[in-house]
Amino acid sequence: EAGVAQSPRYKIIEKRQSVAFWCNPISGHATLYWYQQILGQGPKLLIQFQNNGVVDDSQLPKDRFSAERLKGVDSTLKIQPAKLEDSAVYLCASTSLAGGWNEQFFGPGTRLTVL
C-alpha cells in the first residue's frame, strides 16, 4: 500500500511571496489533515477535510492560508503572502477511520523556509 505523498520536500522563499504544497493521501482514505510543525513543537492541526468538505479549519490563519480538496482525493495548501513565522514543516495525514479508530498516516512533510 502506497503511503501519503507530498511535494515538494523542501521550499525556500522570501517573505511576502506565495507558495503551494501538494498532498496525495492513501487510496480510499476519506479524511485528510494538514498540520504545521514548527521547530521544537509537536504538529498543530491547520485544517481537516472529509472527502471534499471542510470539517475543521478553526486553526487555519485564513487571511493568508487556504486549502482545497476539490475532488475529494488530492489536496493543496497555499500561503499567500508568506511571513517569517510560517517557516515550518507542513505535514499531510490521512485516515480511513476503519473501526472508528483515528490512526492517522503521515507523509514525509514539506520543509518551508521563509527568508
Add this chain to the structure above:
Amino acid sequence: DQQVKQNSPSLSVQEGRISILNCDYTNSMFDYFLWYKKYPAEGPTFLISISSIKDKNEDGRFTVFLNKSAKHLSLHIVPSQPGDSAVYFCAASAIVGGGADGLTFGKGTHLIIQP
C-alpha cells in the same frame, strides 16, 4: 494552553533496559491516545494507540498504559534497542459521532538509546 504535555524534552536509556516516556493531558473530551515515532526528515510514524475504555495495550516491545483519573499515559519500551532512538510524540483525539478530530500533539521526547 497546552492540552497534551510531554515534560521531558529528552531521555537517555541504556540499550537493553526499559524506556518509559510520559504524557499528561488536560482535556476530558479526549478518548483516544496515540504514540508516534519520528526520525529526522521523515513524517511521524504510528506506533501504538489506546482507547479510553482500556488501561493497557501491548504490541511486542511496546506497551501503553492509560490512567484516566490522573489524565496520564506512558509508553514502555522493553528491551530498548538502538533503532528506538527517535523523537516520540504523544497525541490525543476525540471520537465524535463516528468522525474524528484532528490530533492534538505534545512537544515530543527525544529518546536516545546508549550502547
